[in-house]
Amino acid sequence: MEGKGTPRRKTKRVHKSSGADDKKLQTTLKKMNVQPIQAIEEVNMFKEDGNVIHFSAPRVHASVPSNTFALYGNGEDKELTELVPGILNQLGPDSLASLRKLAESYQNLQKNQGGEKKEDDDEDDIPDLVEGENFESKVE
Structure with a gap:
């Protein structure tokens, strides 16, 4: 029934x-x-590039003689710093070097963001007690 004047039928086709x-x-x-x-x-x-593809609870199949491994699961791209505490024993020499570079760049970033800050300028520091001085009288 596809002739002139018949309505077009829209069917959703599911491709399996x-x-x-x-x-x-x-x-x-x-x-x-x-x-x-x-x-x-x-x-x-x-x-x-220093990132890690992380699979949590994957299914693994292996054939050691043919050096073949099959991995089934959802891999997530994560930064090395996100996984550091749990994977230190898995790191090889290359990964340790990239971790060291990341740590150094992070330290440099912290220094640059902080500017030149003296140790006494921290707001979180507790002032040293000075003998004979009453701090309550200074509060208005």
């Missing part, structure tokens, strides 16, 4: 992914004899 790529990947991994590794809490991939 056939999953052909996933099936191909699964069959290829099976051929490589990939086995699941249990109890992996997190995976961190360190990038050259």
Whole structure:
């Protein structure tokens, strides 16, 4: 009934992914004899720019003889400083160097933002007690 004067019907078509790529990947991994590794809490991939791709509770499959690892999960791009306390034991020499650079740049940034500040200028410091002086009389 598609003739002159008939209303156009708008149908929402839902495209379903056939999953052909996933099936191909699964069959290829099976051929490589990939086995699941249990109890992996997190995976961190360190990038050259100093950032980290962080996977929390991923599914990991591995075949050590063929040096193949499959990682399933949502990866988040995070800065190295966000993850530092928990990943210090995972850092290699390159990552430690980039962490050192980040720390130095952070210190320089703090110095530049603070300007030239004397130690006595901090508002949070408690003044030293001076013998024989009454501070209550100075308060108006």
